Amino acid sequence: MTSKHAPVLIIGSGPAGYTAAIYAARAMLKPMLVAGLQQGGQLMITTDVENYPGFADPIQGPWLMEQMLKQAEHVGTDVINDIITEVDLNVRPFRAKGDSGATYTADALIIATGAQAKWLGIPSEQTFMGFGVSACATCDGFFYRGKDVAVIGGGNSAVEEALYLSNLAK
Known part of the structure; x- marks a missing residue:
């Protein structure tokens, strides 16, 4: 050792x-x-x-x-x-x-261990990660301006993400 x-x-x-x-x-x-x-x-x-x-x-x-x-x-x-x-x-x-x-x-x-998103584990999630599926509204919300979005999650984090996106997306 x-x-x-x-x-x-x-x-x-x-x-x-x-x-x-x-x-x-x-x-x-x-x-x-x-x-x-x-x-x-x-x-x-x-x-x-x-x-x-x-x-x-x-x-x-x-x-x-x-x-x-x-x-x-x-x-x-x-x-x-x-x-x-x-x-x-x-x-x-x-x-x-x-x-x-x-x-x-x-x-x-x-x-400085950072954060890690909690993913759902469905097959299409990995396929579309970075191409429509995101775990950070603040990071990626800009890409979804004027588009329909859905926030999946519970607790304060999901609410915060939804509130942020409400100013950018439909």
Whole structure:
């Protein structure tokens, strides 16, 4: 079983995780980032990204995440492919255990594990993901301006998505 220590440990490799890593590395904090199950986060399954500043034309989510990874590594982030299964916040340095059996310790811990949509699991859902099926009204509502939409879900999240779309869609 291996053990690694870093001044800053970042759990998660989506935009927030990579951004934290880039800033920590530029501050000479020698960050270690554990990528998690889906390296690159939800943007790895996102087709057209039209709301990222600096790009007039749509860019692909996987390409954007590849650029963030390259930048994080370029400035000195130690990127590790492992999945954190346990974190102990009651000890200093903080301790995290990986699925690989490795233990990671750090003086500071940033948890940037993001969010994940709850999908219905019906076959057409995967077929049309990014082509009419979406899990983020704020991200994708722009594509449905003036169109008929349906929000499927329960609780506050579904209501918030529906309210947002009510200003854009039919």
